[in-house]
Amino acid sequence: MAAIESADASVPSPAKRVGRDRERAFAASRVIIMSSAETHSTLLDESFVEAPHKVYPKKVDGQFRRIKWGIQFATLAIYYFLPFVRWDRGGDAPSQAVLVDFPHRRFYFFFIEIWPQEVYYLTGLLILAALTLFLMNAVAGRIWCGYMCPQTVWTDFFMTTERWIEGDARDRIKLDEGPWTRDKIRKKISKHFVWLLIAWWTGGAWVLYYTDAPTMVWKLATFQKGAFDTYLWIGILTFTTYVFAGVMREKLCLHACPWPRIQAALTDEYALNVTYRYDRGEPRMSLKQAVAVRAAGAPSGDCVDCGQCVAVCPTGVDIRKGSQLGCIQCGLCIDACDGVMDKIHRPTRLIGYDTEMNVKRRQCGEGAIYKPLRARTVLYALLILAIGGFMSATLATRGDMHVSVLHDRNPLAVRLKDGGARNGYTVRFANKKAEPRRFAISVSGVVGAQMEVVGVPPDGKGKVVIEVGPDQTREARVLLSTHGAGGSKGQIPVAFTATDAASGATVEAKDVFIWP
Amino acid sequence: MSDDTFDKGQAKPGKVRIDPLSGVPTTGHEWDGIEELNTPLPRWWVWTFWVTIVWGIGYTIVYPAWPTLSGGTQGLFAWNSRTQVAADVADLQTTRGPVLEKIAAAPLEKIESDPELLAAARMVGKVAFATNCASCHGAGGQGAKGYANLNDDDWIWGGKLSDIKQTIEHGVRWESDKETRSSTMPAFGRDGVLTAQQISIVADHVRTYAETPDSDAPTPEGEKLYAENCASCHGAEGKGNPEMGAPALYDQIWLYGSDKATVVSRIRNGGGAVMPAWKGKLDDTTIKALAVYVHSLGGGQ
Numbered sequence: 108m109a110a111i112e113s114a115d116a117s118v119p120s121p122a123k124r125v126g127r128d129r130e131r132a133f134a135a136s137r138v139i140i141m142s143s144a145e146t147h148s149t150l151l152d153e154s155f156v157e158a159p160h161k162v163y164p165k166k167v168d169g170q171f172r173r174i175k176w177g178i179q180f181a182t183l184a185i186y187y188f189l190p191f192v193r194w195d196r197g198g199d200a201p202s203q204a205v206l207v208d209f210p211h212r213r214f215y216f217f218f219i220e221i222w223p224q225e226v227y228y229l230t231g232l233l234i235l236a237a238l239t240l241f242l243m244n245a246v247a248g249r250i251w252c253g254y255m256c257p258q259t260v261w262t263d264f265f266m267t268t269e270r271w272i273e274g275d276a277r278d279r280i281k282l283d284e285g286p287w288t289r290d291k292i293r294k295k296i297s298k299h300f301v302w303l304l305i306a307w308w309t310g311g312a313w314v315l316y317y318t319d320a321p322t323m324v325w326k327l328a329t330f331q332k333g334a335f336d337t338y339l340w341i342g343i344l345t346f347t348t349y350v351f352a353g354v355m356r357e358k359l360c361l362h363a364c365p366w367p368r369i370q371a372a373l374t375d376e377y378a379l380n381v382t383y384r385y386d387r388g389e390p391r392m393s394l395k396q397a398v399a400v401r402a403a404g405a406p407s408g409d410c411v412d413c414g415q416c417v418a419v420c421p422t423g424v425d426i427r428k429g430s431q432l433g434c435i436q437c438g439l440c441i442d443a444c445d446g447v448m449d450k451i452h453r454p455t456r457l458i459g460y461d462t463e464m465n466v467k468r469r470q471c472g473e474g475a476i477y478k479p480l481r482a483r484t485v486l487y488a489l490l491i492l493a494i495g496g497f498m499s500a501t502l503a504t505r506g507d508m509h510v511s512v513l514h515d516r517n518p519l520a521v522r523l524k525d526g527g528a529r530n531g532y533t534v535r536f537a538n539k540k541a542e543p544r545r546f547a548i549s550v551s552g553v554v555g556a557q558m559e560v561v562g563v564p565p566d567g568k569g570k571v572v573i574e575v576g577p578d579q580t581r582e583a584r585v586l587l588s589t590h591g592a593g594g595s596k597g598q599i600p601v602a603f604t605a606t607d608a609a610s611g612a613t614v615e616a617k618d619v620f621i622w623p
Numbered sequence: 624m625s626d627d628t629f630d631k632g633q634a635k636p637g638k639v640r641i642d643p644l645s646g647v648p649t650t651g652h653e654w655d656g657i658e659e660l661n662t663p664l665p666r667w668w669v670w671t672f673w674v675t676i677v678w679g680i681g682y683t684i685v686y687p688a689w690p691t692l693s694g695g696t697q698g699l700f701a702w703n704s705r706t707q708v709a710a711d712v713a714d715l716q717t718t719r720g721p722v723l724e725k726i727a728a729a730p731l732e733k734i735e736s737d738p739e740l741l742a743a744a745r746m747v748g749k750v751a752f753a754t755n756c757a758s759c760h761g762a763g764g765q766g767a768k769g770y771a772n773l774n775d776d777d778w779i780w781g782g783k784l785s786d787i788k789q790t791i792e793h794g795v796r797w798e799s800d801k802e803t804r805s806s807t808m809p810a811f812g813r814d815g816v817l818t819a820q821q822i823s824i825v826a827d828h829v830r831t832y833a834e835t836p837d838s839d840a841p842t843p844e845g846e847k848l849y850a851e852n853c854a855s856c857h858g859a860e861g862k863g864n865p866e867m868g869a870p871a872l873y874d875q876i877w878l879y880g881s882d883k884a885t886v887v888s889r890i891r892n893g894g895g896a897v898m899p900a901w902k903g904k905l906d907d908t909t910i911k912a913l914a915v916y917v918h919s920l921g922g923g924q
Contacts, residue, residue: 523876586921
């Protein structure tokens with residue numbers, strides 16, 4: 108709650124705040140929307156629809172901007188080019204490193220191949236992703252939002268293009284407010300055209316994960332008639348990319364994303380957040396004033412109220428009002444402020460990754476506390492290691508052949524002429540290797556029982572051998588019969604064993620033989 | 624414009640002010656000192672709202688929607704769910720076409736020894752069985768009293784693939800089919816061939832063949848009656864005769880039941896169950912698939 112308390116520093120009496128958490132949270136979110144004077148006056152106009160609110164983030168350079176560039180290039184490069192990476196699997200298996208093959212029910216990731224019944228590995232990945240998000244949050248707040256979230260990465264990409272075509276913040280504001288000249292029309296058309304191209308490329312890259320990428324690119328480039336769903340998915344992702352990154356931008360974070368809400372419940376007082384160090388910054392005043400005030404012996408803060416932190420913010424918040432819902436912790440305001448502090452020869456990091464608690468401690472003359480190692484970070488890290496380790500272990504030790512048995516449900520058992528009994532089973536053999544394999548089937552558990560596989564006569568040595576194609580499964584109907592009366596009522600455990608004719612490896616599946 | 628423009632703490636009807644505690648403008652509505660904060664709708668939300676309305680109207684123009692006195696609007700592309708189903712079924716036939724053609728062309732034994740055809744035939748057969756056969760023979764072909772169990776190894780009319788196929792095609796005692804399996808057991812009691820006491824004796828005797836738990840030792844009298852009346856169809860010692868549809872009597876499988884009252888009733892009343900002929904109702908490929916499916920249930924010979 109430290110985050111919110113500083114957001115409404117204007118509230119006079121601390122006593123009145125007690126029990127008003129909800130209203131305070133509300134106020135914190137209002138601050139973002141009412142951050143410009145224009146919005147302020149329109150809201151008073153008895154309008155029940157929010158006034159248009161457009162953010163014009165200014166260009167900035169600095170440490171965090173460079174980190175952001177690096178992550179942006181890396182993540183975009185992975186997204187756009189990963190489908191083209193080849194991986195030789197031998198045989199007829201697809202040679203694409205990352206491929207979701209829906210028609211054949213296979214998911215390929217480099218050396219890993221996932222079958223539909225192993226989809227729990229994807230569940231495991233989602234759990235790992237969630238825990239990693241929690242860990243990031245415990246260490247440094249919403250850095251996911253600020254650096255790696257696709258919404259941020261693509262919005263940043265779109266803003267860069269916008270800046271390239273229309274110029275920096277001041278030029279863009281002037282352009283938007285100005286009349287529709289030939290130049291404005293040209294700039295607007297080329298901006299939206301480039302945006303649509305990027306959006307289309309984004310949608311196009313998406314479908315490449317589901318089919319052989321070079322083939323699909325060739326098909327698209329030569330305008331061959333493809334499947335309708337290919338164009339549908341490209342269309343959907345073109346639309347969402349264009350609208351989310353071009354038009355909605357920070358509004359998606361403010362209105363649609365659940366993470367800011369969940370994050371607020373997961374954070375604690377030790378998590379680093381982009382923080383304005385008001386112990387150093389206040390009272391803010393211009394350089395000239397500061398000289399006079401300091402000469403008079405009165406305190407003056409380092410903040411010169413230049414507004415650069417607000418000007419560069421991609422979501423348009425004022426970080427000096429404290430940590431808030433609109434802040435995605437990208438650190439661009441730190442870069443902007445450091446630039447100004449450098450110029451006026453004051454120490455940098457008036458805004459920095461810090462905690463509200465430390466600011467308060469410094470105000471009271473106490474030292475700052477940083478605790479990256481604490482119960483929750485250790486717990487998250489251990490959970491990530493444990494789950495990741497367990498998944499890797501099961502992945503490394505899983506077999507390349509499999510047998511599963513399904514007992515007939517109706518009838519459970521059949522009485523035979525001579526008083527014996529028969530049970531029917533559906534047995535499925537899986538061959539996860541890239542070459543065809545032969546499995547010899549045997550069954551144990553019922554003394555004197557005969558096994559028959561429908562459609563597969565025994566070979567010369569009396570063995571029943573089933574051939575399963577590469578990377579395939581084959582189903583067989585297996586009948587198990589006893590002869591003569593005298594069986595005991597009830598169930599007898601049986602085990603079906605498949606033996607790889609070449610390697611001698613075996614797998615077993617258990618079931619029961621039921622007496623009628 | 625600063626907050627001082629507004630009367631702090633005194634809301635007047637229709638007058639907007641900023642709530643000093645939350646910093647949020649009010650709507651000007653006030654009830655006994657309780658004011659309503661104005662939380663404006665996000666603009667994108669309002670736009671989405673209007674777009675859905677336009678979309679909804681467009682939808683009813685493109686697709687059949689509005690009722691008229693004589694029917695309804697057909698939409699721009701005359702789309703309807705019936706033609707959609709017909710197209711889907713046609714698609715399915717195209718997909719299944721090649722394997723169905725192979726099943727149609729292959730002899731029955733060939734289908735069973737080819738893994739691909741066996742799997743396809745069992746799949747087609749299973750669906751056809753559930754639709755057409757399960758009402759009498761049960762969902763798993765387990766049968767019921769008077770309806771043969773198709774899983775066991777006892778076949779009244781023969782358990783070879785060709786026998787099963789013929790039974791499915793022409794039925795049993797199905798009068799409108801000339802090739803139907805027609806032999807019927809006489810009603811020995813009702814027609815006065817045997818007396819009630821003779822029936823009781825021969826029933827006791829028949830039950831000794833299967834060694835039912837409560838049966839007595841075979842009697843010479845029973846053996847004589849059996850030889851004179853029953854053996855011509857059911858064979859010596861109740862071995863049965865699939866040519867005549869005469870069930871084997873020595874085994875542990877009884878269509879109607881093995882207790883004496885049931886056996887007596889069968890001898891007295893004769894007759895037999897009826898099964899419809901399916902040729903003409905089902906196409907040849909489906910009948911072949913059904914024969915393979917039934918044969919593969921376990922009892923096929």
